[in-house]
Structure formats: C-alpha cells, structure tokens
Amino acid sequence: MLFNITTSKLTKEFNETIQQIEWMDILMFILYVGVILIIRSFILFLTKKMKNSNRKVFIHMDSLIRNILNWLTTYGILLFMLFYFSESDWMFEEFVSIGRVQVTVFLTIIAILIISLANRTSKVITKYVLPSIYERYSLDRGIQFTFDRIFHYSIMVIAFVVSLTTVGIDLSALTVFAGIVGVGIGFGLQNIASNFISGIILLFERPIKVGDRVIVNDVIGDVEKINMRATIIKTLDNEHMIVPNSYFLEEQVVNRSHSDPKLRLVIPIGVAYGTDVEKVRDLLLQVASEEQASSEMVLLDPEPFVNFVGFGSSSLDFELFVWIANPNHVIHTKSNINFRINKILADHQIEIPFPQRDLHIRSIDSKIIEK
Known part of the structure; x- marks a missing residue:
C-alpha cells in the first residue's frame, strides 16, 4: 500500500516519540524563540517610530525591514530548531511511511523550508524585480499579472517536486494516489x-x-x-x-477594454415641438467640442455626431454620439456632458419637454344624479 498506517501503530509510535523528547530542551528552545520574537518586536517598534517622521526613506525602509524580519524570524526559528535538536532521536524517528520511504520530523521540516522559501522568493521577485522589467518593455497590467501567475505557479511546482525528492519520495510511487485523486475529480470535484x-x-x-x-x-x-x-x-x-x-x-x-479602449457614449435628449432642429444640432456639437477642450477623454476622431431619432409623443428626440478614450470614465464624462447640455439649452431658451396627460371631466346629467 502507498500509506502504511494503522491507528494502533500510529498511537504506539506517537507515545514512543513523546517518551524520547527531553522536555528541558523543549523549554529552553521555547525560551530562545521568545527572545527572538521580543527582539523582532523591538526592531519593528523602532522602525514604526521612524516611519511616523513622515520621511519617504523611512516609509520605504519600514516595509523592507518588515519583510526581512519576517524572513529571518521564520527561517531562523526553523533552522535553529534543526541544529538545536540535531542530536535528538525523536527528530529522526519515523512517524509515517509512504511506500518504502520513512518520513521523519527532520525531513518534514526540510520540505516545509523548501516550499515556504520558494513561495516567499516568488513573491519578492514578482513584487520587486519583475515590475522593473515590465516598465522597461511597457507591458500592460493584464500581461504583468499573467506573467506573475505563471512564474509563481512554476516556482511552486518545482519546489513541491524538489521537496518530495528531498524527503525521499519516489514520484512514481504517487501514481496510485494520483489515480485516486483523478477518480475524486471525476465524481465530486x-x-x-x-x-x-x-x-x-x-x-x-x-x-x-x-x-x-x-x-x-x-x-x-x-x-x-x-x-x-x-x-x-x-x-x-x-x-x-x-x-x-x-x-x-x-x-x-x-x-469594454478587450482590444480597443475607445467607447461610444449615446446621450439622448428631447426638445419641444417647434424648436429649430438645425440649431439643436449645432448646440449639441458645441457641447461635445467644449467637453473635449476641457477633458482629454472626449475624442474628435471619430467625430461627434447628432442623430435625429424621430418624432416622439411629446418631443423631438435626438441622440448625441461622443467617443471617449477610456471606458473607466463613462459616468464622469456623461454627467459633465449632461450638465453642459442643460445649461446651453437653457441659455438659448430651448424647452426640454416632459410627458403630460390631459384630464377631461365630462358633465354628469342631473337625472342620473337624482337616481
């Protein structure tokens, strides 16, 4: 079998491991770890004080120092544990077997070190190294994220394989386990x-x-x-x-951003019957020109266009077509144009009608009332 584990065997091995542990060494180890954590907290306190000085150098140093301290603390404690208990029998005592491989606490810590170090290294490279490369080649945000994900997944797969090899697990021995996982995916995942x-x-x-x-x-x-x-x-x-x-x-x-970021805005507007439609068209184009002069979002190529939609129930209906450079500015640009339209039509005494309903009251015959 791939995993040679029984409840009684696991309990027996756990009890034997507990008996082999020298508790005084454990207490001393905890004391040393506590001292390391206190020193870490003190250094972070000092960097926080420097950060409060609002100097840019100290602000960047605070983030860098935190990352370095987290690295040193995590890996320092794990490495210290390996060296401190290097002569303890329980570190090399088998607690589970996979195939013919005997997994010990020592090998497990080594595997954890490899995987966690790969994870942190990947994050540091994607955060501090790759951005300068992206900036050099002017790569957009989407491509940057794709490269970051591919790089991170590749590093983690390599680290996982290396950690299994370090522990001594033959990857071919996992074929049965992979088959079980495949069946699980087929049914429930x-x-x-x-x-x-x-x-x-x-x-x-x-x-x-x-x-x-x-x-x-x-x-x-x-x-x-x-x-x-x-x-x-x-x-x-x-x-x-x-x-x-x-x-x-x-x-x-x-x-909206797939291939071409340009986007066309359609702004409907209705004016009262009897209004000079040529004047309305000129005023709407003037609004588009004024907005383009005050904002780089509105484009003149393609040119703005006024569409005379038709004759509504209470208004002459128009649409102002305006192209903008970035779809993220749709709401802001549309609001500005609506403000301009409302103002310019009011300045030229052009009425914007609204739906109305006429109520006709019919006189009631007095004979009907008497009945």
Missing part, C-alpha cells in the same frame, strides 16, 4: 477542476485580463485578480464580485 482549468485558459487566451472593465449580469466592474478558482471583480460601488472562472468561458460577458 468537477466544478473545482473546471474552474481551475478555466483560470489557466483565461491567463493564456486572455478574453479578460486584470484591469479590464467588464459587465457581468448587468453589473459594471473592473477585473482585479484572476485566481485559481475564481475571478475577483470590483464594482463601481466598491463591492467585490467573486465569479467562477468557468463563467467567462461559458456565458456572454461584455469586455
């Missing part, structure tokens, strides 16, 4: 597996990417993160939607 694979497809095919403005179920938001199982979208109301990755491959999603 289909949804998770589907979302995971969909996430990989999203990173490579990129129908959506980080930073895109999308519309999901009539809700507008920006893609913040594409995780292994789900995508996080931040709405305009600062709410976060967690959408399964498979949704973006199976359902219809509007991506």
Whole structure:
C-alpha cells in the first residue's frame, strides 16, 4: 500500500516519540524563540517610530525591514530548531511511511523550508524585480499579472517536486494516489477542476485580463485578480464580485477594454415641438467640442455626431454620439456632458419637454344624479 498506517501503530509510535523528547530542551528552545520574537518586536517598534517622521526613506525602509524580519524570524526559528535538536532521536524517528520511504520530523521540516522559501522568493521577485522589467518593455497590467501567475505557479511546482525528492519520495510511487485523486475529480470535484482549468485558459487566451472593465449580469466592474478558482471583480460601488472562472468561458460577458479602449457614449435628449432642429444640432456639437477642450477623454476622431431619432409623443428626440478614450470614465464624462447640455439649452431658451396627460371631466346629467 502507498500509506502504511494503522491507528494502533500510529498511537504506539506517537507515545514512543513523546517518551524520547527531553522536555528541558523543549523549554529552553521555547525560551530562545521568545527572545527572538521580543527582539523582532523591538526592531519593528523602532522602525514604526521612524516611519511616523513622515520621511519617504523611512516609509520605504519600514516595509523592507518588515519583510526581512519576517524572513529571518521564520527561517531562523526553523533552522535553529534543526541544529538545536540535531542530536535528538525523536527528530529522526519515523512517524509515517509512504511506500518504502520513512518520513521523519527532520525531513518534514526540510520540505516545509523548501516550499515556504520558494513561495516567499516568488513573491519578492514578482513584487520587486519583475515590475522593473515590465516598465522597461511597457507591458500592460493584464500581461504583468499573467506573467506573475505563471512564474509563481512554476516556482511552486518545482519546489513541491524538489521537496518530495528531498524527503525521499519516489514520484512514481504517487501514481496510485494520483489515480485516486483523478477518480475524486471525476465524481465530486468537477466544478473545482473546471474552474481551475478555466483560470489557466483565461491567463493564456486572455478574453479578460486584470484591469479590464467588464459587465457581468448587468453589473459594471473592473477585473482585479484572476485566481485559481475564481475571478475577483470590483464594482463601481466598491463591492467585490467573486465569479467562477468557468463563467467567462461559458456565458456572454461584455469586455469594454478587450482590444480597443475607445467607447461610444449615446446621450439622448428631447426638445419641444417647434424648436429649430438645425440649431439643436449645432448646440449639441458645441457641447461635445467644449467637453473635449476641457477633458482629454472626449475624442474628435471619430467625430461627434447628432442623430435625429424621430418624432416622439411629446418631443423631438435626438441622440448625441461622443467617443471617449477610456471606458473607466463613462459616468464622469456623461454627467459633465449632461450638465453642459442643460445649461446651453437653457441659455438659448430651448424647452426640454416632459410627458403630460390631459384630464377631461365630462358633465354628469342631473337625472342620473337624482337616481
């Protein structure tokens, strides 16, 4: 069998391990760890004091020092544990066997060190090293996120394989376990597996990417993160939607930033019957020109256009078509244009009608009242 574990055997080995532990050494080890943590807290206190001086150098130093201290504390304690108990029998006592491999506490700590070190190294590289490369080649935010995810997953897979090899586990011995996992995926983990694979497809095919403005179920938001199982979208109301990755491959999603960031705004306006329609057209084009002069969002290529929609029940209906450079500024730009339209029509005494209903009261015959 792959895992040679029974309850009685595990209990017996646990009791034997407990008996081998020298509790005085454990207490001294805890004391040393406590001293390390106190020193860490003191250094963080000093850096916080320097940060409060509001100097940029100290603000950046605080973040750097925190990261370094976390590294030194975590790995220092683990390494200190290995050296301090290097001659203890319980460190090398088997507590579980996988195939022919005897797993000990020592090998387990080594595996944890490898995986955690790879994880932290990946985060440091993606946070401090790769951004300078992205900036040099002018890569957009979506491509940056894709590279970060691929790099992180690659590092973690390599670290996992190396940790198993270090412990002494033959990867071919895991074929049975992989078969069991495959059956589990086939029966109970289909949804998770589907979302995971969909996430990989999203990173490579990129129908959506980080930073895109999308519309999901009539809700507008920006893609913040594409995780292994789900995508996080931040709405305009600062709410976060967690959408399964498979949704973006199976359902219809509007991506306003997919290939061309330009977006056309359609602003409807109605004026009273009898108004000079040529004058209305000129005034609406003037509004678009004024907004373009005060904001770089409004584009003159394609040119703004006024569409005479038709004759409504109580108004002459027009639409002002305006192109903007960034879909993230739809609400702000549309509001500014509406303010300008309202003002310019009022200045030129052009009425904006509203729906009205006429109520006709019919006189009632006096004979009917008498009855």
